[in-house]
Amino acid sequence: MSATREAVIGLETHVQLRTVSKMFCGCSAAFGAPPNTNVCPVCLGLPGALPMPNGLALQLAVRAALALGCTVHPRSVFARKNYFYPDLPKGYQISQFEQPLATDGSLSYLSPDRGIATATIQRLHVEEDAGKSLHDRFPKQTAIDLNRCGVPLIEIVTGPDFRSPHEARAYLLTLKQVLEYAGVSDCDMEKGSLRVDANVSVRPVGQPELGTKTEVKNINSFAYVEKALTVERDRQIALLEAGGRVEQQTLLYDAKTNGVRPQRAKEESHDYRYFPDPDLPPVVLREEFIAEQQALLPELPATKRERFVEKYALSATDAAVLTADRAVADYYEAVVHAGAESKAAANWVMTEVLADAKDHGDGLRVPPGALANLIGLVRGGTLSNQAAKRVFGEVAEHGGEPRNVAEALGLIQVADTGVVASWVSEVLVAHPAEVARYRNGETKLLQFLLGQVMKVSRGKADPKLVQRVLEEKLAA
Amino acid sequence: MSDPNDALASAKAAADRLVKAKRLNACLTPTAALRKSLVTQAQAAHPSGVLYGMPVAVKDNICTLEFTTTCGSKILRDYRSPYEATAVAKLKAAGALIAGKTNCDEFAMGSSTEHSAYGRALHPFDKTRVPGGSSGGSAALVATGAVPAALGSETGGSVRQPASLCGVVGIKPTYGRVSRYGLVAFGSSLDQIGVLGRSVHDAARVLSVISGRDPKDSTCEDRDPLRLPNVPESLQGFVIGVPKEYFPADLDPAVRRACDRAVRLLRELGAAVREVALPHTGYAVPTYYILAPAEASSNLARYDGARYGPRFDGSADVRALYRTTRGEGFGPEVRRRILLGTYVLSSGYYDAYYRKAQQMRALIAQDFRNAFDRGVDLLFTPTTPTPAFKAGEKLDDPVAMYLSDIFTVTANLAGLPAISIPIGRIKGLPIGGQLIGQAFLEDEMLEAAYALERVVPATEEA
Numbered sequence: 001m002s003a004t005r006e007a008v009i010g011l012e013t014h015v016q017l018r019t020v021s022k023m024f025c026g027c028s029a030a031f032g033a034p035p036n037t038n039v040c041p042v043c044l045g046l047p048g049a050l051p052m053p054n055g056l057a058l059q060l061a062v063r064a065a066l067a068l069g070c071t072v073h074p075r076s077v078f079a080r081k082n083y084f085y086p087d088l089p090k091g092y093q094i095s096q097f098e099q100p101l102a103t104d105g106s107l108s109y110l111s112p113d114r115g116i117a118t119a120t121i122q123r124l125h126v127e128e129d130a131g132k133s134l135h136d137r138f139p140k141q142t143a144i145d146l147n148r149c150g151v152p153l154i155e156i157v158t159g160p161d162f163r164s165p166h167e168a169r170a171y172l173l174t175l176k177q178v179l180e181y182a183g184v185s186d187c188d189m190e191k192g193s194l195r196v197d198a199n200v201s202v203r204p205v206g207q208p209e210l211g212t213k214t215e216v217k218n219i220n221s222f223a224y225v226e227k228a229l230t231v232e233r234d235r236q237i238a239l240l241e242a243g244g245r246v247e248q249q250t251l252l253y254d255a256k257t258n259g260v261r262p263q264r265a266k267e268e269s270h271d272y273r274y275f276p277d278p279d280l281p282p283v284v285l286r287e288e289f290i291a292e293q294q295a296l297l298p299e300l301p302a303t304k305r306e307r308f309v310e311k312y313a314l315s316a317t318d319a320a321v322l323t324a325d326r327a328v329a330d331y332y333e334a335v336v337h338a339g340a341e342s343k344a345a346a347n348w349v350m351t352e353v354l355a356d357a358k359d360h361g362d363g364l365r366v367p368p369g370a371l372a373n374l375i376g377l378v379r380g381g382t383l384s385n386q387a388a389k390r391v392f393g394e395v396a397e398h399g400g401e402p403r404n405v406a407e408a409l410g411l412i413q414v415a416d417t418g419v420v421a422s423w424v425s426e427v428l429v430a431h432p433a434e435v436a437r438y439r440n441g442e443t444k445l446l447q448f449l450l451g452q453v454m455k456v457s458r459g460k461a462d463p464k465l466v467q468r469v470l471e472e473k474l475a476a
Numbered sequence: 477m478s479d480p481n482d483a484l485a486s487a488k489a490a491a492d493r494l495v496k497a498k499r500l501n502a503c504l505t506p507t508a509a510l511r512k513s514l515v516t517q518a519q520a521a522h523p524s525g526v527l528y529g530m531p532v533a534v535k536d537n538i539c540t541l542e543f544t545t546t547c548g549s550k551i552l553r554d555y556r557s558p559y560e561a562t563a564v565a566k567l568k569a570a571g572a573l574i575a576g577k578t579n580c581d582e583f584a585m586g587s588s589t590e591h592s593a594y595g596r597a598l599h600p601f602d603k604t605r606v607p608g609g610s611s612g613g614s615a616a617l618v619a620t621g622a623v624p625a626a627l628g629s630e631t632g633g634s635v636r637q638p639a640s641l642c643g644v645v646g647i648k649p650t651y652g653r654v655s656r657y658g659l660v661a662f663g664s665s666l667d668q669i670g671v672l673g674r675s676v677h678d679a680a681r682v683l684s685v686i687s688g689r690d691p692k693d694s695t696c697e698d699r700d701p702l703r704l705p706n707v708p709e710s711l712q713g714f715v716i717g718v719p720k721e722y723f724p725a726d727l728d729p730a731v732r733r734a735c736d737r738a739v740r741l742l743r744e745l746g747a748a749v750r751e752v753a754l755p756h757t758g759y760a761v762p763t764y765y766i767l768a769p770a771e772a773s774s775n776l777a778r779y780d781g782a783r784y785g786p787r788f789d790g791s792a793d794v795r796a797l798y799r800t801t802r803g804e805g806f807g808p809e810v811r812r813r814i815l816l817g818t819y820v821l822s823s824g825y826y827d828a829y830y831r832k833a834q835q836m837r838a839l840i841a842q843d844f845r846n847a848f849d850r851g852v853d854l855l856f857t858p859t860t861p862t863p864a865f866k867a868g869e870k871l872d873d874p875v876a877m878y879l880s881d882i883f884t885v886t887a888n889l890a891g892l893p894a895i896s897i898p899i900g901r902i903k904g905l906p907i908g909g910q911l912i913g914q915a916f917l918e919d920e921m922l923e924a925a926y927a928l929e930r931v932v933p934a935t936e937e938a
């Protein structure tokens with residue numbers, strides 16, 4: 001039955017802008033400071049204090065909007081969103097409402113169901129964050145930490161464009177990638193610098209009208225996005241199939257139980273009484289300013305991916321892996337520019353380099369030039385693949401030039417026919433029985449003898465040369 | 477003054493005068509603490525400052541480090557700001573002494589200084605009457621001569637109206653001329669710090685010091701401080717408009733007489749006087765009483781007992797804390813305006829009230845521009861429809877109280893500078909006349925005020 005209904009999902013994503021200071025005051029926007037230490041009269045909302053907009057935050061917001069193909073409006077207006085909550089010290093949040101910074105963008109992403117799909121970005125606006133209520137810090141009391149209060153955010157609102165939870169997740173990952181690329185945010189969900197609310201409804205497949213939607217909040221981690229949306233979709237489908245109807249409401253996702261519960265009446269959204277903030281003049285952006293921000297945008301992942309396929313003759317999959325992270329993509333290109341062959345470089349980066357980065361978490365440890373040299377040594381026959389991996393690990397750990405490291409480890413392949421011939425003779429003399437059996441037609445013993453030669457050479461012999469010499473001597 | 481002993485003597489004399497003025501309940505700072513602070517300030521004051529040793533009282537809705545800032549409200553009882561307003565910092569940098577905090581209507585909402593949680597202030601000439609408001613404490617102190625000047629604040633006439641009622645000078649500068657940083661917000665798009673002074677010059681030199689750019693207020697214009705004009709020989713070349721809407725048929729005849737006399741004097745000084753029309757004037761008060769409460773309802777949301785100020789309930793439930801703190805902490809006029817403002821911003825009513833009022837505000841501002849575009853330099857009007865009224869007279873009739881701002885709210889709505897100067901007495905009570913100038917042309921307005929002040933018989937019956 002459920003196959004006849006589909007989910008319709010829209011996402012509202014809050015992203016913290018990568019600024020040093022807060023949106024409307026000079027306080028640090030850093031995460032993790034002791035509670036209530038990054039505060040001043042402005043972000044505490046003390047009587048008489050006034051906001052001053054952070055120019056860098058506006059630059060980053062404009063860059064984000066441009067990266068998402070939005071129209072950036074030359075004039076936008078800050079508005080007050082009024083509601084009472086203890087971690088909202090002014091009793092209102094400075095946001096944008098009727099005249100947002102940007103509208104009408106789009107983002108292409110790879111849908112697991114439909115291939116390349118496009119999400120519409122309805123609007124992108126700037127706002128300040130609220131503080132944090134800590135309900136579990138002191139028994140029966142709520143503690144308030146206002147460090148986060150006034151931290152600059154953008155809110156990115158999509159249309160009801162996603163048809164499944166995993167499609168919504170795919171969009172989010174692409175969004176994160178684009179915003180990281182554009183350098184506007186670190187998009188770290190665990191630190192709260194990327195937060196997602198979702199509007200979810202279901203409808204019979206093929207029906208153009210939307211069903212009644214619910215809003216799901218409190219999705220705090222990438223791992224939960226798909227789970228939370230699936231739970232809510234399935235809840236709505238079950239409800240409808242039991243003859244019930246969906247009630248428009250706000251739900252909170254609980255990761256512990258993997259369920260949703262309605263927000264308590266007291267937490268429910270009310271009439272926010274938005275109106276233009278009289279403390280802040282409209283944001284007026286000159287055309288040249290917008291053009292400057294456009295020029296400051298780096299090549300975005302989709303463009304880079306296409307270029308990698310074309311320029312480096314990579315598969316779409318490999319290009320996607322290499323461009324997933326801007327630092328990795330830049331690293332890959334540096335390796336190629338240092339002389340490495342593009343496919344070999346891609347293999348090395350996708351395997352050894354990413355594995356090393358994952359294991360050690362301190363970035364890309366082998367300089368691109370060194371990796372290019374290492375790849376050159378393999379290609380020239382100086383190092384076996386196995387040996388090269390050892391050298392890579394060594395360089396990552398202690399640094400050094402790959403050739404020197406390989407020599408120090410005694411890993412340089414011996415391609416001197418005379419030396420190899422003497423190792424071969426030594427092995428043939430030591431294994432007369434196997435030699436005889438080989439000559440009687442048990443040719444698979446060649447592998448055994450080859451292994452013995454490698455052993456005698458302590459891995460240094462060039463295996464191709466060994467095979468050739470072995471075959472010659474055995475045929476003689 | 478540049479001898480440090482002079483500043484000390486000035487401080488002590490001011491303290492004595494403020495003790496004598498105590499009966500007016502115009503100053504909220506306890507006299508012992510005030511005297512001590514004045515002496516300390518005099519010792520630290522900057523001898524090279526242009527206001528060196530000058531005591532200036534400050535309305536209690538402007539943040540000071542020396543004294544509490546209660547806004548005349550119970551909800552900020554004993555509240556001490558950890559920072560000071562830019563205007564106050566500029567006064568101190570100029571060598572002025574902060575001579576205590578003056579009584580006012582709660583959060584500057586009112587026209588009589590009766591809506592103060594700390595008791596009403598009295599009119600300096602007649603204790604049964606009000607000094608006007610909301611900067612009534614500042615006006616009364618200046619009128620008694622306790623201080624030569626005081627800071628007030630305006631949202632709809634709260635400096636000019638008490639100045640008119642107390643017989644002193646009151647200036648409301650152009651919106652954006654003086655930083656609002658540290659002025660506790662009421663209606664942010666209308667609020668502006670103003671000055672009350674014994675004379676145009678006393679008020680103007682204080683205004684000059686507190687004016688100018690401030691990186692902490694993005695609504696404050698990026699301009700140099702106001703330069704004081706010289707007292708002109710005549711007003712030759714000035715065109716002064718008299719808007720007929722400010723002289724309705726039912727205007728108090730004595731007020732009309734006082735204004736007629738002032739207009740005659742302006743003519744005699746060489747100014748050309750013309751009748752002008754400001755057709756949307758009749759909508760100013762209703763427009764104001766939508767916009768100001770709307771902004772107030774949001775500006776006053778922060779007083780919830782959660783972070784500062786007294787709590788009126790120990791309840792663990794945060795909603796109950798809000799309810800009792802705000803219910804008991806705010807007085808009836810503030811509650812009325814919060815309710816009004818909340819209503820006009822509510823979805824379903826926003827377009828009918830708030831948006832309409834914004835449109836009307838633009839039309840009112842356009843009225844003034846039209847007059848100025850037709851060659852008028854300044855407008856002359858009565859400041860208030862009546863002299864000081866009796867305490868309690870309008871307390872139960874908010875609309876009657878609101879109408880005492882009928883001639884002043886327009887300058888706030890249009891963001892224009894305006895000044896009230898005493899132009900006569902009516903049965904012994906002072907009455908003021910108002911000059912409204914063009915945006916950021918305070919200097920022209922002050923020239924005319926200087927000239928009129930010199931010739932007008934301010935203490936004679938009209």
